[in-house]
Each structure stands twice: as structure tokens, then as C-alpha cells.
Amino acid sequence: MKPALPVVPRLFPVICLILGAMFALPGAAQTSATLTTSGTMSLGYDGIGLFGAPDASLSGTEFTLSITLDLTRLSGTRTGGENWVGNNGYGNPMFATGALTVxxxxxxxxxxxxxxxxxxxxxxxxxxxxxxxxxxxxxxxxGAGAFIQTDGTTPRVVLGTDFAQTLVFDDYTLTPLRDHALAFYATIPYIPCEGCPGASGPEVFSTWFQADNPRAVWTASPVPEPATWGMLVLGAGVVGLARRRPFLNA
Incomplete structure (x- = not known):
């Protein structure tokens, strides 16, 4: 007499196949973009002590900063030679990761x-x-942000506005319209308390820096689309059926 399969194992391959069929539909391209910058800080101050002793100057220090944004959570309009997206103001959904090495x-x-x-x-x-x-x-x-715009003497870097490409800003001259290309800050939130340091109430410790002419690399990578996840689920369903058949024939 063949042993009866529990309900969940019996249904697992079927569920996988159904979900796979649902998700394995064509989806729009999804992309995350990363802007990696490196160079020397023109000004900087490590009040928090993120990279050593608190209250240390960061001016003249080498750094590498990387910012990654999930572009699928942003919206915008691509017009002519401009392609800009955002989340329409502070407090709206977005997803960003980053790392600063000093x-x-x-x-x-x-x-x-x-x-x-x-x-x-x-x-x-x-x-x-x-x-x-x-x-x-x-x-x-x-907060971390960079806006790098070259002047007219620098060979052009951005010839197209598709996000899915790699662009390298290196050995360029920043346009005179901008005094620096990159800025970063980290601040401990203000928390009222008795006996906190500071002559006129609690101190708000912060670490910040700016860089005038960093090397910058824009890259883009795909985020797994529904079709990709669907194929993985379909694969799980096929494997489940293949493993179930010998069991039923035992």
C-alpha cells in the first residue's frame, strides 16, 4: 500500500507551477543606478567620529563614496537630452543604500x-x-548627493540619457556654475535632555564633507523582474514534480 502524501507536499509542485505561470509574464525593465565617487575632500569635519576620533578635520582626506538608488520607485519625464527621476518630495517612498570609506x-x-x-x-x-x-x-x-557638470573645455561624457549604461567622469573641469561636485552629511538627531553638552542646550553632532572634483562612475544594474522570479518558481515546481513521481511509483 502506497503511503499517502501530506496535503502540503502534494500541492507544493502544483502551487509552484501556478505561481510561476502568473509571474512569468513580460515585465518592464527595472533598474538600479549607482554613482561611485572617489578623490580628496576639499573640506570636511568628523564631529560624530565615524572614521576616528570625534571633532577631527577631514580636509585633504582621501575617500570613496557610493550611492545606489532603486529607480523603479522613482518617476519622471525623459525629454530631449534630459532624463531625471525622483520621488516627488521628502517623506515619499524610495530606497537608497550607500557607503563612505575614509x-x-x-x-x-x-x-x-x-x-x-x-x-x-x-x-x-x-x-x-x-x-x-x-x-x-x-x-x-x-544625506549624500553629487551633481557633476563639466565645463566646455572637457571632452563630453554624457552623449545619451539611457540609464542602463556606464559613464566615467575622470580628469574633467567642473563648470564654474558649481563650487563643488559632491557633498555628504550624517547628523545625530536632536534629543532634548537635561545636562547635555553645549552652552545653550544639546549639541547636534554631525559629520560632513564636500569634494570639488571627484572621479565619478555611473553604472546601472537590473533588478530581478517578475518574469525572472516566475522562472525560478516554475523550476521549483518542475523539480517538485520530478521528486514526487518516484515516490508515487514506490
């Missing part, structure tokens, strides 16, 4: 609500990305 130490953040935008401009030969909000990893308020 002197061998790395500070990372993850933001799911705040302000975000990203874009490319072939008209102005520019790239921009900005994300700010509460860091879910430590509760600090974090």
Missing part, C-alpha cells in the same frame, strides 16, 4: 523614506544623484 573605515546607510533624485543630461554633460533621510541602520539623518 581611512580604512566604512560607514553605511539604508534609507526607505526621504528625498531622492537621479538623472543624466546630455545637454549639460552632467550626472546627478541625491538621497537623504533617516538611516535605518543607526537612526542618524544622512
Amino acid at each position: 581611512a580604512g573605515r566604512t560607514y553605511s546607510w539604508l534609507i526607505d523614506s526621504g528625498s531622492a533624485y537621479a538623472g543624466l543630461s546630455s545637454n549639460r554633460d552632467a550626472v546627478g544623484m541625491d538621497a537623504s533621510g533617516k538611516n535605518m541602520l543607526d537612526g542618524y539623518n544622512v
